[in-house]
Amino acid sequence: MSDSLHIVCPHCSAVNRIPDARLNDGPGCGKCHRQLFAAHPVELRADTFQQHISRNDLPVVVDFWAPWCGPCKMMAPAFEQAAGQLEPRVRLAKLNTEIEQAIASRYNIRSIPTLAIFRNGQEIARQAGAMAAPDIIRWVQAHT
Numbered sequence: 001m002s003d004s005l006h007i008v009c010p011h012c013s014a015v016n017r018i019p020d021a022r023l024n025d026g027p028g029c030g031k032c033h034r035q036l037f038a039a040h041p042v043e044l045r046a047d048t049f050q051q052h053i054s055r056n057d058l059p060v061v062v063d064f065w066a067p068w069c070g071p072c073k074m075m076a077p078a079f080e081q082a083a084g085q086l087e088p089r090v091r092l093a094k095l096n097t098e099i100e101q102a103i104a105s106r107y108n109i110r111s112i113p114t115l116a117i118f119r120n121g122q123e124i125a126r127q128a129g130a131m132a133a134p135d136i137i138r139w140v141q142a143h144t
Ligand SMILES: [Zn+2]
Pocket: 009, 010, 011, 012, 013, 014, 029, 030, 031, 032, 033, 034
C-alpha cells in the first residue's frame, strides 16, 4: 500500500493525489476546490464512468438504477446513508441505466437495482436487489 491515493473528484473528475493520512481530514479537489467526500454518491455518466471506476485507488460501488424502478427509489436513501458511513475508504456512485443504456448493457445489468463493486476498473462483486443501509455496508465491507 502506497502512502498516497488517487482520488477522482466527484464534481470535476480530476484525479487528485491525496496522502493516506489526510484522507479523513476532508480533503478538497486541487482543480475545482470542492470537497472530495461529501457523504453523497457520485452521479456517473458515459464520459465519467470509466475515469471513476479505473482511476480511483478506492473501491467504487456503483448503484445501477432507473427512475421508473420503485425498489431503486426505495433504496436511494439507504445508499446515501451508506456513502456517509463508507467514505472516505470507499467511493459510492450511481448510474442511471435509462440514460446510459450502453454502459448497463456492457456490464450485463439484467435487473435493477444492481450494486457492483469495482477495483482498478475490474468488477469484483455484484448483488442484485434492494438492500437496507446496514446490509449495503456489510456487503461492501465483506468484499473490500
Ligand atoms: Zn474537482
